[in-house]
Amino acid sequence: MVGSAIVRQLLAQGVPENDIVTRTRSELDLTNQAAVRAFFAEAQIDEVYLAAAKVGGIHANNTRPAEFIYENLVIEANVIDAAFRSGVKRLLFLGSSCIYPKLAEQPMREDALLTGTLESTNEPYAIAKIAGIKLCESYNRQYGESHGIDYRSVMPTNLYGPGDNYDPELSHVIPGLIRRFHESKEQGAPEVVVWGTGTPRREFLYVDDMAAACVHVMRLPKSGYDKHTEPMLSHINVGYGDDVSIAELATLVARVVGFEGDIVYDTDRPDGTPQKLLDSTRLNSLGWRPQVGLEEGLRRAYADFCSSVGA
């Protein structure tokens, strides 16, 4: 989802198609160190956007913790080290807002990292993403001057949009609700079940806004990036700036999809962290703002879902 949006963004900004090198999962297994090294040794890459990751919603994270920690650690370690060995000077690592402590002060600033206990439903994923930030920082600290490298990190809030995973059990909340409300409308069902209590608050960013932020941060002059970061606190939050409760989100998705029945809550499902709202002051000071509001973004995401299922 994010990789495709970054490609759309680069093309829209006039980068020639031939200059953009992508690999699908079946073409290059990023958990295979030898394959990743061979790819970088041959491909002559200048800049890397590392958007590839094992991702999923609260249920997927909760039930497949080994896959989430192992695959993400290995993908990051393989790509960052192979990029360095092949002479890549600029790299952007994409993390996640779940790196912050469960009860971090809201909105969460970058310096909340490693100040408290993580949310248990996604701790393994979060630990892997924190390791990714620290890989970038450590390579910069050890090789920044000697090899002229500049590896940066961005931490997006919950993302949604075209190319999302609409699996009913394993997806994040927006694609999960889009599918459930759509199918309930088609079947004329009287009610839709939403997981948890409806009270957790989440911030959502449209994926093309995230892609624009990635290109923006990649292109910032080093002096600007360094001015707003520190060598061991170098990641930058990318948020929308506002959050909604899951109940408010469900009402909005119902409206966008055109479902007119009832919404009921399954409190046997976990809520996860009570609130996740990023403080994006760093990135705003560096000149980036989101463009797509939640309702407009949900309309575009629903159109993408409909075309993916042929509705």
Ligand code: GDP
């Ligand atoms: P999180 O931000 O890591 O907790 O990831 P999710 O996007 O999976 O879940 C966000 C919130 O939405 C949690 O409180 C979930 O319990 C709630 N939620 C409600 N309905 C759904 C659903 O159908 N799928 C998912 N994934 N979450 C849901």
